[in-house]
Amino acid sequence: MTRRYRCPTPEDTAAVGAAVGRAAEAGLVVLLQGDLGAGKTVFAKGVARGLGVPRWRYVTSPTFTIHNEYGGRLRLHHLDLYRLETPDEFEDLGFEGVLGGEGVCVLEWPDLFFGCLPPDRLRIRFRWDGADGRLLDADADGPVARRVLAAAGAPVRDDAREERE
Numbered sequence: 001m002t003r004r005y006r007c008p009t010p011e012d013t014a015a016v017g018a019a020v021g022r023a024a025e026a027g028l029v030v031l032l033q034g035d036l037g038a039g040k041t042v043f044a045k046g047v048a049r050g051l052g053v054p055r056w057r058y059v060t061s062p063t064f065t066i067h068n069e070y071g072g073r074l075r076l077h078h079l080d081l082y083r084l085e086t087p088d089e090f091e092d093l094g095f096e097g098v099l100g101g102e103g104v105c106v107l108e109w110p111d112l113f114f115g116c117l118p119p120d121r122l123r124i125r126f127r128w129d130g131a132d133g134r135l136l137d138a139d140a141d142g143p144v145a146r147r148v149l150a151a152a153g154a155p156v157r158d159d160a161r162e163e164r165e
């Protein structure tokens with residue numbers, strides 16, 4: 001299953017994340033792929049909001065910590081693998097109980113580690129669409145990811161805009 005979201009502003013990107021957070025089920029794994037500054041952390045902040053994480057505004061990039069955890073309707077694990085270089089390094093961190101477990105995992109920079117990640121995953125690729133706009137292409141592999149993407153809603157710009165605060 002595939003959906004495309006057009007996100008002219010950061011709020012639109014966060015709104016798509018929030019829709020995913022509201023639709024999320026235990027075991028959801030979301031992979032965020034895109035260049036530096038593409039909007040992955042903006043999206044993750046939206047997921048936190050959608051999961052009802054109190055103080056979601058303070059969700060920060062785990063570039064240095066690798067793993068940040070937040071309590072919401074489901075526990076949110078936000079991982080940033082940018083600084084990891086090999087699958088062995090990733091395996092040594094021992095995330096296998098976390099990935100696909102009771103909570104929701106959102107991973108930035110998963111690209112080198114696809115072989116270590118559960119097959120049921122929602123992959124979102126971020127591309128530039130003009131100066132500020134972003135195009136988000138979502139692909140769901142596996143039953144959890146498919147249900148969540150289906151429930152997250154229609155990929156129309158006005159839907160994203162409705163979510164703005």
Ligand SMILES: Nc1ncnc2c1ncn2[C@@H]1O[C@H](COP(=O)(O)OP(=O)(O)OP(=O)(O)O)[C@@H](O)[C@H]1O
Nearest residue numbers: 007008009010013036037038039040041042132134
């Ligand atoms: N349409 C948009 N969607 C998302 N972010 C946008 C958009 N337009 C502008 N931006 C800006 O782009 C930046 C995205 O930063 P963000 O930290 O989310 O990127 P990232 O993909 O997590 O980068 P990194 O790989 O360094 O972690 C923010 O400053 C945000 O305000």
Ligand SMILES: [Mg+2]
Nearest residue numbers: 040041061108
């Ligand atoms: Mg980031």
